[in-house]
Amino acid sequence: MRAPQVETASGLPAEVTIYEVGPRDGLQNEKTVVPAATKVEFIERLDAAGLATIETTSFVPAAWVPQMGDAEQVLGALGAAGVSRRRPVLVPNARGLDRAEQLGVQAIAIFGSATETFAQKNLNRSMVDQYAMFEPVVTRAQEAGRWVRAYVSMCFGDPWEGPVPIGQVVDVAERLMGLGCDQLSLGDTIGVGTTGHVHRLLEALAARGIAADRVAVHFHDTYGQALANTMAALRDGVTVVDAAAGGLGGCPYAKSATGNLATEDLVWALHGAGVRTGVDLEALVETSAWMAQQLGRPSPSNVVRALTS
């Protein structure tokens, strides 16, 4: 079957915004370094397939993440459409914002941590010191009229610390949103969360004034939980879901597949339940099959494999 049988579900939103992270979070975690021209074609094909919101790249130093070393090249080739409010870029710090501003980027994302260990390892500072780093970035971006998203990573578990208390995640989210961010993305960076956990975290955030309409969810499929968790979040009022075309970011040959939720698997689930996404599934599958060829390996997306076999 090329499309799911449509049987409307109760308790789901009528429409979901897919926040496509394939070109950034997906490719960043692929071993094969993809040429800038291929990234540009990927983004343009995703746009043509109806993905209205696409995170295009990251302004991290190339020394940290070589895969994202061509941010200027990619955005330069995309032109004005590539720096709109629907084309956020990851900005780790003030220097990253400088670079993004020079290209006229209208939307940025900062990347905070819900745990001490990951803050030290990824941000090179303590959890409490992350706010001092992000504050001038968010303030400057907001004053210039840019849209700002705050990622919080390790919301559902940490590879070094294990369980992460919900209260700790809510504290971090509150501080970051308090800086003036427009959207919060809850990241299950290692893919360990389950549906009850999603519900309890959303409930705790709402109790502190961060309602589901400002929250996005970002699941990795390492433990096979990504889609189930996403559907749980949608029933709790979330309407923005992060996903990566083709499940980029995890190789199916690796012992542990750590990729993002595949956009195609999400679209199948949503269209089947009668939820609008604006996405042309066939065009998206073709795009991911093409990208899998560029990477020289099969797509980890179940839908891509089913529809191209």
Add this chain to the structure above:
Amino acid sequence: MRAPQVETASGLPAEVTIYEVGPRDGLQNEKTVVPAATKVEFIERLDAAGLATIETTSFVPAAWVPQMGDAEQVLGALGAAGVSRRRPVLVPNARGLDRAEQLGVQAIAIFGSATETFAQKNLNRSMVDQYAMFEPVVTRAQEAGRWVRAYVSMCFGDPWEGPVPIGQVVDVAERLMGLGCDQLSLGDTIGVGTTGHVHRLLEALAARGIAADRVAVHFHDTYGQALANTMAALRDGVTVVDAAAGGLGGCPYAKSATGNLATEDLVWALHGAGVRTGVDLEALVETSAWMAQQLGRPSPSNVVRALTS
């Protein structure tokens, strides 16, 4: 992380019975023919890992399914414990029941079709003629005090016919349950169903007197929907879930992975949400890692890969 953080979910049952189909539905769809002794060890290890209900084998003619040609050998080696009411076997017809009865099997499963094409291809008769074949099997088994499950395959879509009307599935289910079966297992044989579809089918069955407490769900993960669909069914009152240890039945190297929902991924989801299963996840993962070695390829289960990498 070796176990999920427990955050209880509302709307889920306190306990779920996992109906383990790895030795039958899983191995039946693996290319590598597994020796009877390995199957016996597999079943015994599953039992030791806390899987109380295990479908052990199938009494189909060996000419149809060579992988299941050793049913007598497997049950012979398992002894009395292997033919209890918690060890159902698949019985396609009266001849299969004869063979099962000779071994003292206490629980059987018949395998019906929700579509005309699959009835012709799998049962070699029309949909309407399947009842005449199953009726004497169910009657004889019931009169002898045996427990009977009715599988219905292609409930959510058919590879030849495409969409399958919910009313058609309900008609088949009603006829099969009307023969006197104890449990109905709704099979998404090609893995295309979505959460709204699950809800609407369960709703339609309940309206015709087949309540969720007599229904099990059986999802394949071909389109990545198996766990999300299972969680949807649990919220609608289902408490019996079919799953295969290690996601057996689908090879991760194949372009299209058609395996069953992996028991480990299900257990992770349930334990995280505070739902009891009686399963020792570590022992189960070890068992599936061992079976993957026997089959000479990595396990398709995300949890198995994550915990053994």
